[in-house]
Amino acid sequence: MLHLRLITPAEQTDDVVRLIQGTIGTTHLCVLPGAARDPAGDVVMCDVAREAGDGLLSGLQQLGLDRNGSIAVENVGLSLSERADRAERDAPGESADAVLWEHLTDATHEESTLSVTYLAFLTLATMIAACGVVLDNAILIVGAMAVGPEFGPLAGISTAVVQRRPRLALRSLIALLVGFAVAMALTVGFSLFMDAVGLFTEEQLKGERPQTGFVYAPDWFSFVVAVLAGVAGTLSLTSAKSGALVGVAISVTTVPAAANAAVALSYGNTVQTWGSTEQLLLNLLGITLAGTLTLLTQKGLWSRQHERLRRRGVA
Numbered sequence: 001m002l003h004l005r006l007i008t009p010a011e012q013t014d015d016v017v018r019l020i021q022g023t024i025g026t027t028h029l030c031v032l033p034g035a036a037r038d039p040a041g042d043v044v045m046c047d048v049a050r051e052a053g054d055g056l057l058s059g060l061q062q063l064g065l066d067r068n069g070s071i072a073v074e075n076v077g078l079s080l081s082e083r084a085d086r087a088e089r090d091a092p093g094e095s096a097d098a099v100l101w102e103h104l105t106d107a108t109h110e111e112s113t114l115s116v117t118y119l120a121f122l123t124l125a126t127m128i129a130a131c132g133v134v135l136d137n138a139i140l141i142v143g144a145m146a147v148g149p150e151f152g153p154l155a156g157i158s159t160a161v162v163q164r165r166p167r168l169a170l171r172s173l174i175a176l177l178v179g180f181a182v183a184m185a186l187t188v189g190f191s192l193f194m195d196a197v198g199l200f201t202e203e204q205l206k207g208e209r210p211q212t213g214f215v216y217a218p219d220w221f222s223f224v225v226a227v228l229a230g231v232a233g234t235l236s237l238t239s240a241k242s243g244a245l246v247g248v249a250i251s252v253t254t255v256p257a258a259a260n261a262a263v264a265l266s267y268g269n270t271v272q273t274w275g276s277t278e279q280l281l282l283n284l285l286g287i288t289l290a291g292t293l294t295l296l297t298q299k300g301l302w303s304r305q306h307e308r309l310r311r312r313g314v315a
Contacts, residue, residue: 001079001088002053002100006044007036007070012063016044019059025052025091027083041069047076047084049091054100054302061102073103099238099298101163107237108159111152112172119182121149122255126183127190129259134200136209141256148255150176151233154284158234158291162299176284180258187262195266202267215253215260216275218282226252226286233287234294254283 008016013031020026025048032043048056053073060071076084125148132140156172159165194200214222229252257280264272 001047001076001084002050003074003076004044004046004048004056005070005072005074006060006065007039007041008044008065009039009041009068010034012065012068013042013044015063016060016065019063020044020046020048020056023048023052023056023059025049025087026056027087028081036069039069047079047087049088050100052087052091054102057100057102073100099295099302101299104159104238105163105165105168108152108156108172109168111149112156112168112175114171114175114178118149118152118175119179121147122179123183123186125149125255126187126259126262129256130187130191130194130263133209133212133215133256133260133263134194134204136204136207136211136213138211141212141215144255144259145252150179150254151287153179154230154287155234155237155291157288158230158295161292162295180280184258184262184265187259188266191263191266200263202269205263205267205269205272212256212260215256215279216264216272218275218279222253222279222282223286226283227290230287230290231294234291238295238298252283252287254280254287257283 006016010033013033017029017031020029026046028045028047030043030045032045034041035043057071057073060066065071125144128140128147129144131137132144153172153176156168157176160167160169160172191200195202257276261273261276261280264270264276
């Protein structure tokens, strides 16, 4: 269930209440006249099944409540109510499959913003991966994948394409390109330092690396895995199964490929530099393409379901 707290201008409260009451899957409606001070107006609260939440939020935005008042949405961790159970049964579809587009846009906006913290995580992940590729240590590679925050901008690009948000697309693209450029540049310096103190050697990079050699040898399997990871990652963001995102992060070789390119560049190894760069670009393309197609599919399926409900006069 989702909990909505709305601030409505007094003259719009009746319209908002009618919209809530006419939306299947809502319950626990409360109206507090004159309770709001900034902005002034009434406070309206209700609970709504997750699968009916996107339709209700769209209706509230059409009433201009996001401009004239306020819309706040929270996840209900526990609701002991027969009315809530009934609302979830009445709502169309399954809650785990529901997509809250505004929530997705807001989440990807935050995750795709170029910030010091974002750069720090991406740089640290790349440096950890650099140690992993030189030592041929799969554990360090997996750890670097889990630390890397690059899926946020990739999801932001996919969301921006589907929602037609050019500003979000530009912000995500900048975060992705600048983030990897900074992380790789700093990792080149890190690699030179590690070589100077005798912890990295060119022989280690050129030697047999059965655990990590794949990061500079792109093939169709790389693209297939990236596509599958893109689908899984997008589903984890749009559904209630967000815990699966960590598994997605450690299934693709974006950060390890960037790290290998940086280390190889520090030694002037153009073969591994270009191979790793191709691996990186192939993975980024596969994830973005898969994420976009997944969101388009979800949007189409939910649009058809709501259209069927409207034809039946249910919603």
